Amino acid sequence: MINNLFVLEESSSSYLFKRLDFCIETKKKMIPKRITSICLMIIFYFKIINGDLFRIHINRIRPHLYRKLNCTISPTNGTVCQMLSRTFGNVLVEKSSIYERLINEADSYFIGTISIGTPGQIFLINFDTGSSDLWIPSNQCSSNCERFHKYRAADSLTYVSNGDLFSITYGDGSSASGYFSIDSVMINGITVERQRFAECTSINGMNNDIFDGILGLAYPSLTTDGEKPLFYNMWYQGLVPQPIFSFYLNPDTNSGTSGELIFGGVDSSKFIGTITYVPVVIAGYWEFQMTSVNVGSTLISSSLYAIADTGTTLITGPVTQIEALNNALGGTYDSSSGMYTVDCSMNPISSFPNVTFNIGDTLFTLTPLQYLIMYGDTSNNYVCYSVFTPKDQQDSYGNSIWILGDYFLYRYYAIFDIVNNQVGFAQSISYNSK
DSSP: OOOOEEEEEOOOSOOEEEEEEEEEEEEOTTSTTOEEEEEEEEEEEEOEETTTEEEEOOEEEOOOOOOEEEEEEOTTSOEEEEEEETTTEEEEEETTSHHHHHHHHHTOEEEEEEEETTTTEEEEEEEETTOOOEEEEBTTOOBSOTTSOOBOGGGOTTOEEEEEEEEEEOTTSOEEEEEEEEEEEEETTEEEEEEEEEEEEEEESOTTOOOSEEEEOSOGGGSSSSOOOHHHHHHHTTOSSSSEEEEEEOOOTTSSOOEEEEESSOOGGGEEEEEEEEEOSEETTEEEEEEEEEETTEEEEEEEEEEEOTTOSSEEEOHHHHHHHHHHTTOEEETTTTEEEEOTTTSOGGGSOOEEEEETTEEEEEOHHHHEEEEEOTTSOEEEEESEEEOOOBOTTSOBEEEEOHHHHTTEEEEEETTTTEEEEEEETTTTOO
């Protein structure tokens, strides 16, 4: 049995590294005949600590460029375009506006790399605890696949045909479809053998995303065709010392550390205090019971269900409960964004109350600086958006659910245990980062 602890991490130290340069071309239709090349450089760092900790960084990505369609000039001489957002869907946005910046923030995500096949074919992957399938684009892809890295089965010595059909639609309306194949998947030089994954021949709603595919980290019951998720195969093949994985996400975009995903353990240097564990109530999503949500001393709701989801940026909840929470903050609903704003021009940030989640009899608090997104306009006025957004969603038993996305996980280190069926949270070392 090989017992290694795998970590995907951003780092700024002088480690042994290799560099991968690649360019992604996107056509900006609002500017005729202009091609914009986005050249990215990803540096993979390798470090060994105490002989058993292997680290590779992951990066927080903000899309920055969107596919803008049907652009017109507004009465104020601004350029207004239709934009496709992962969070807000199809929207009309004025170029360089506060709303455009908000969309860019809400659509951010974390990516790392894996390779598939022998020899390995490298892909940029979005690691998602809110789904369970692993998929990447196929070289047979014929719909919206132009800029992706594509898997070529014929180039892999370890490829095995499967052929079962694959189709998935995500909560934001994006989708992918194709067929299943079997091959070796490598992360940081460690190989998961005979992993079933999907080769996609059609991809929709992801034209602006930099990642090639998605690696789901939820339970097997959420898989499309009953396949074992990759982390389960890691555990069953004896590649990790513990049946857990954990996330550290850093909110500070100026920091040298964006985030860390560990397969097979926890990084105790990334959190302080004790870990609070709560049992998973339905083994599909990483769903658990939440005792209550408070704004200051005001109880918003109790006896709740929540999901920890790295694939969601904001924090969502049932419409009536989110309305009550934002009303307690003095918020006003903004129909153009589907979010709530608060007046932070007239009221200092420190005047807003904390928002507290009671999970497993432990209080997890977000301060105003942690739950408000603040933007200044050209007139030096400020607009503050609450990260608490309304969305009615239900689990397989019909329970209304909250989704604790990255704005919660920035402040709390998260541990996911597939054998003891529990989720753990501890205060992140980045709790006070801006």
